[in-house]
Amino acid sequence: xxxxxxxxxxxxxxxxxxxxxxxxxxxxxxxxxxxxxxxxxxxxxxxxxxxxxxxxxxxxxxxxxxxxxxxxxxxxxxxxxxxxxxxxxxxxxxxxxxxxxxxxxxxxxxxxxxxxxxxxxxxxxxxxxxxxxxxxxxxxxxxxxxxxxxxxxxxxxxxxxxxxxxxxxxxxxxxxxxxxxxxxxxxxxxxxxxxxxxxxxxxxxxxxxxxxxxxxxxxxxxxxxxxxxxxxxxxxxxxxxxxxxxxxxxxxxxxxxxxxxxxxxxxxxxxxxxxxxxxxxxxxxxxxxxxxxxxxxxxxxxxxxxxxxxxxxxxxxxxxxxxxxxxxxxxxxxxxxxxxxxxxxxxxxxxxxxxxxxxxxxxxxxxxxxxxxxxxxxxxxxxxxxxxxx
Amino acid sequence: xxxxxxxxxxxxxxxxxxxxxxxxxxxxxxxxxxxxxxxxxxxxxxxxxxxxxxxxxxxxxxxxxxxxxxxxxxxxxxxxxxxxxxxxxxxxxxxxxxxxxxxxxxxxxxxxxxxxxxxxxxxxxxxxxxxxxxxxxxxxxxxxxxxxxxxxxxxxxxxxxxxxxxxxxxxxxxxxxxxxxxxxxxxxxxxxxxxxxxxxxxxxxxxxxxxxxxxxxxxxxxxxxxxxxxxxxxxxxxxxxxxxxxxxxxxxxxxxxxxxxxxxxxxxxxxxxxxxxxxxxxxxxxxxxxxxxxxxxxxxxxxxxxxxxxxxxxxxxxxxxxxxxxxxxxxxxxxxxxxxxxxxxxxxxxxxxxxxxxxxxxxxxxxxxxxxxxxxxxxxxxxxxxxxxx
Numbered sequence: 001x002x003x004x005x006x007x008x009x010x011x012x013x014x015x016x017x018x019x020x021x022x023x024x025x026x027x028x029x030x031x032x033x034x035x036x037x038x039x040x041x042x043x044x045x046x047x048x049x050x051x052x053x054x055x056x057x058x059x060x061x062x063x064x065x066x067x068x069x070x071x072x073x074x075x076x077x078x079x080x081x082x083x084x085x086x087x088x089x090x091x092x093x094x095x096x097x098x099x100x101x102x103x104x105x106x107x108x109x110x111x112x113x114x115x116x117x118x119x120x121x122x123x124x125x126x127x128x129x130x131x132x133x134x135x136x137x138x139x140x141x142x143x144x145x146x147x148x149x150x151x152x153x154x155x156x157x158x159x160x161x162x163x164x165x166x167x168x169x170x171x172x173x174x175x176x177x178x179x180x181x182x183x184x185x186x187x188x189x190x191x192x193x194x195x196x197x198x199x200x201x202x203x204x205x206x207x208x209x210x211x212x213x214x215x216x217x218x219x220x221x222x223x224x225x226x227x228x229x230x231x232x233x234x235x236x237x238x239x240x241x242x243x244x245x246x247x248x249x250x251x252x253x254x255x256x257x258x259x260x261x262x263x264x265x266x267x268x269x270x271x272x273x274x275x276x277x278x279x280x281x282x283x284x285x286x287x288x289x290x291x292x293x294x295x296x297x298x299x300x301x302x303x304x305x306x307x308x309x310x311x312x313x314x315x316x317x318x319x320x321x322x323x324x325x326x327x328x329x330x331x332x333x334x335x336x337x338x339x340x341x342x343x344x345x346x347x348x349x350x351x352x353x354x355x356x357x358x359x360x361x362x363x364x365x366x367x368x369x370x371x372x373x374x375x376x377x378x379x380x381x382x383x384x385x386x387x388x389x390x
Numbered sequence: 391x392x393x394x395x396x397x398x399x400x401x402x403x404x405x406x407x408x409x410x411x412x413x414x415x416x417x418x419x420x421x422x423x424x425x426x427x428x429x430x431x432x433x434x435x436x437x438x439x440x441x442x443x444x445x446x447x448x449x450x451x452x453x454x455x456x457x458x459x460x461x462x463x464x465x466x467x468x469x470x471x472x473x474x475x476x477x478x479x480x481x482x483x484x485x486x487x488x489x490x491x492x493x494x495x496x497x498x499x500x501x502x503x504x505x506x507x508x509x510x511x512x513x514x515x516x517x518x519x520x521x522x523x524x525x526x527x528x529x530x531x532x533x534x535x536x537x538x539x540x541x542x543x544x545x546x547x548x549x550x551x552x553x554x555x556x557x558x559x560x561x562x563x564x565x566x567x568x569x570x571x572x573x574x575x576x577x578x579x580x581x582x583x584x585x586x587x588x589x590x591x592x593x594x595x596x597x598x599x600x601x602x603x604x605x606x607x608x609x610x611x612x613x614x615x616x617x618x619x620x621x622x623x624x625x626x627x628x629x630x631x632x633x634x635x636x637x638x639x640x641x642x643x644x645x646x647x648x649x650x651x652x653x654x655x656x657x658x659x660x661x662x663x664x665x666x667x668x669x670x671x672x673x674x675x676x677x678x679x680x681x682x683x684x685x686x687x688x689x690x691x692x693x694x695x696x697x698x699x700x701x702x703x704x705x706x707x708x709x710x711x712x713x714x715x716x717x718x719x720x721x722x723x724x725x726x727x728x729x730x731x732x733x734x735x736x737x738x739x740x741x742x743x744x745x746x747x748x749x750x751x752x753x754x755x756x757x758x759x760x761x762x763x764x765x766x767x768x769x770x771x772x773x774x775x776x777x778x779x780x
Contacts (some may be wrong), residue, residue, distance in 0.1 A: 031437060032543055035651070037475040038441035038534075039636060040541045047421060050440075050516065051428035052533050054486035058525035085427040096444035096486075096531045128442065135448035141486045143442050143533045144428075151430045153422055245427060261425070308577035372672040 003108060004101035007129055008022040015112065019119075029091065029147075035318045039127035041092060041145070048147040051082035063359050065179045067191065068107050071140065074112025078248070079144040081301045083229035086244035088148035088237030089149060090122050090231075095129035096141040103138075111140075114228075122231065150238070152305070157243040157262035161306040161362040164315065166232050167355055168276040174283055175226030178219050180272040181205040181286060190223065208285050214285055217275045229301045235304035237305055237356070240315045244305035250296040254304055256381035259367060267378060268360035270295075271372045306362055312346060315337020315356065393498060393689050394491035398521055405502065409509075409516045419481065419537075420515060429517035431482060435537040441472035442534075447527035455569045457581065458497050461530065462504025468638070469534040470512045471621035471691045474486075475636035477628030478538035480512050482559055485519035486531040493528075501530075504618075512621065540628070544693070545654035546634040551696035551752040554705065556622050557664040557745055560680060563687020564673055565616030568609050571595040571676060580613065596674050604675055608668045619691045620698040627695055627746075628704045634695035640686040642696055647772035649757060652696075658769060659751035660685075661762045705746065 005012065032040040055061055055075055066074075078371060083090040095115065099108065121124055124144060173343045182190060186203040202213045234244065243262055245254045251273065259266050275294050283290040307315050360370075367379035393401065406424045422430040445451055445465055447688045456464075466483060472481040484506065485506065509516055514534060572580060576593040577690065633652055635644045642661065649656050663682050673680040697705050748759075757769035 018416060029548075030543065035473040036544050038439045038478065040476065040478075040543075041438050041440070042436060045439050047762075048433050048438055048535075049428045049429050049533055050431070050482065050484060050533070052442075052484045052486055052520060052531075054520050054522060054529070054531060056488050056489060056524055056529070059488070059523050082427040084420075086430065088428065088430075090438070094440060094442045094533065096442055098444060098446050103713070127440065130442060130444050132444060132446060133449050134527065135447055136444065136531075137524065139443060139444070139446070139529045140522075141442075141529075141531040143440070143484065145438075145440055145535075146428070148430070151422065153430075154426050177547070250509065281475070291508065342681060 001105045003099065003105060005110045006105060011108070012131060013037050015126075015131070018112065019116070019339065030127065033125070033127050035128075036284075039092065039094070041127070044091070044146040045089075045149050047148045047151055049083050049086050049088040049148055049151065050143065051079055051146075051191065052133050052141065052143040053079050053082065054139065054141040056139050063138075065203075066227050067112035069114035069117070072111040073116075073118045073181045073228045075140045075142050076115055076118030076124070076144075076230050077301065078299075079142045080124065080170070081246045081248070082119070083144050083146035083180075084231050084234040085152075085244050085303060086148065087152040087241065087244065088146035089235075090144050090146045091190060092123045092127045092145040093119055094126045094143040094145070094186070096126060096132075097129070098132045098134035098139040098141075100135070100138070101133040104225075112160055127143065152234075152238050152244040154243050154245050154258050154261035155250050157258050157264050157306040157362045158308070159264055159362055159364040161242050161308055162312050162358050163255070163266060163268070163306050163360045164356045164358050166275060166302045167236075167250065168274045168279065168294075169247060169300045169302055170283075170294030171222050171276055171279050171295045172229060172299040172301075173226075173293045174279045174288070174290075175219075175222035175224070176299075177286055177288060178203070178214065178223055178282060181207060196330075199349075200374040204249060205286065212285050218281055221276070221278055222282055223274070225249065226299065229299060231301055232303045234303055237315065239307065240311040241305040242308055243253070245263045246320070247298075247300045247302045247304050249298045250381075251300075251304065252295045252379060253381035255378070256367070258304070258306065259362075262362070265363035265366040265368070266360060266379060267363050267366070267368045267370065269370050270382070272357060272359045274357040274359075276353065286369060312358070320345065391489065391713075392434055393489065393493045393495060393523075395494060399425065401498070402521055405516075405521070408502065409506070409605065417470040420517065423515070423517050429482065429484070431517070431535070434481070434525070435539050437538045439476050439536040439538055439541065440471050440480040441469055441536075441726075443469050443472065444529065446529050453528075454577070455581075456617050458500035459504035459507070462501040463508045463618045464504075464607065465530045465532050466505055466508030466512065466514070466534075467619050467621050468689075469618075469689065470508070470514065470635045471638070472535050473536035474621050474624040475542075475634050475693060476536075476538065477540065477542040477624050477631065477634065478536035479625075480514045480534050480536045480726055482517045482535040483514045484517060484533040484535070486522075486529075487523035487528040488522045488528070488624055489520070490528065491523045496720045498643065530687075532558065535620045536661065540635040542624075542628050542631045544633050544635050544648050544651035546631075547648050547654050547696040547752045548698070549654055549752055549754040551632050551698055552702050552748050553656060553658070553694070553696050553750045553752060554627075554694045554746045554748050555647070555664060555694045557636065557663045558629075558675075558684075559637060559670065559690045559692055560684030560687045561612050561666055562619060562670050562689040562691075563616075563683045564669045564680075565609075565612035565614070567676055567678060567683070568593070568595065568613060568672060569616065571597060573601070580703045593675065602675050604672055611666070611684040612672055616689065619689060620762055621691055622693045624702075627693060627705065630697050630701040631695040632698055634693060634744070637690045637694050639688045641690075641694065642685045642769060643771035644763040646757070646769070648694070648696065651751075652752070655753035655758070656750060656769060657753050657756070657758045657760065659760050660720055662747060662749045663776075664747040664749075700774075702748070
């Protein structure tokens, strides 16, 4: 049924009913949840953190590449990641969603399915928002409110601090490059929402004028990193971090943001930048430079942070929780609505640790990249920005 | 210059520079303002209030009817109004704005001019947000975070409570009806951004197949209520209110929301519903029923609230601050950027009181409208909802 035949009030009622259990039992700080003019909460710590981010059809996402479940999940993840990047704990979620009124009800509930999977994963409660019609493009906007004690700003890095990044970078950008090059048949298979799962062995990509194949086990984690990214839990990092940011626009651009805010330089050892085997392989197949993807590709949502030298061993020795292993399967869809979180085989243990890698150190002023051969070049920001680039 | 030639980062830098003084001096609760992954504030009262609302081109606004300054002002007002309707104090503002990348820079800064006028008026600090490109329609989304002690929910009304509304209702809907009927020449005059101000004596409207005229002094306050609504300050009301809501979707629909949440009925005396002389006159000229506009027209942003009988005299005797008199002139534009708030002639005294009117009382169950002649009918919600109506 099309949304225009259901009506806004009925939809809001249904959303409220679906989310109310989580909203009312999950967090004791909730005084007034969904359904009044504003939500009211009792702050649980000394600091309240607020972030908001928007995703627009045709700009941030292409419905030919992504399913509504994936989209809903990603919307929450990117906002939660911003709270995590301050060392905060995400608590409450607010949504503004505009969709065309001929949108099918199934699409809408799939979107909510993704949102709700992410809300469960990060333990955030949906407390309000707005639902309206759009003339052309779908627009998704979310606000996440969190709490924290000591928060970690971008501005706290000091010369001599070590620079770290979690897991690997460039995977998401590589996943997007794969999606863009898929043949129509392979794209249909990726978009098939699980029907062919297991039968899938390789994908066909058009690279220049050639057709190449990419093993599904290589492509899948990269595509997943792009379509359903998982925000890293900064709980084990924040106590030691002097500055922190999540890598959303590219490693170098986000590192430059730390340097700008802290009024410092940085020295990065290029060969230390962590790159996954899958990314290196897939980039090779597509004729792309893996280091370029790793340093300027966006949307990894890894944590980039600095630590005073004396705390370096504490960070490295710390057991870090990897929610990435408990993220959403690429193939969660409406048909699996009852099974909210698709676990990736073998990865349901919440105590799995994720790797952190030291990639360089903060300097007083100069921004330098050192390559494998010891040659130095100037570190510049790079990556995607809206409204063209300079 | 088009936004695509300026670039997102440069725009964000400029916004940050323009807003930073307000952000850093206005509110002492700000720990980290614009420019990090998330904003961080120290809660100033026991309760934190959060609301979010979206305005979409072609759905919530028509750029043929409204200027970017007006649009920016309204975006903030409608969100502030939600915080006021809970008895809270608005403090922080977050924006998500998506505009086409061929948008002219002047349009963009006019939009910010309106936002900034409203931020000044309500004393809210812009602490973050997101700026991105849109393929087709402009989308504006705002989140306002406020603080409060005792908050006023929709659910606190009890049988016997008196029902009040601030100022007059239906003006905004009437203003919209005027805008829709303007001849191209009159519309051009209204959109002229002040050049012809003062010369304007009457507007021409097409009503059915006739051309009628409407005195500018009658039309202007109605159009202003629609284009640049001002959120009422609930400070003098909240201590006495048992329930409260802002009238955004129509008096009866919003009253029914109070009744639904409080599990009560209501008895409304139709002749008590406050209607402005301007609205009554303009509705007559257009052949519309003023009571219909007053009871089901949306976007008045008046406060609708209930008070226990014993407190009625306290509320009525209370001096209420009328920020409405200090709102934005219809003709604030980029050329007047230095003069941020256009004051309406004769209305700059912040201590002016606004009227509140008792329109009925809460009952145990029955929802009844009593007309001038004493005839009773059933009170039903009515008003605009997205995705069609039932």
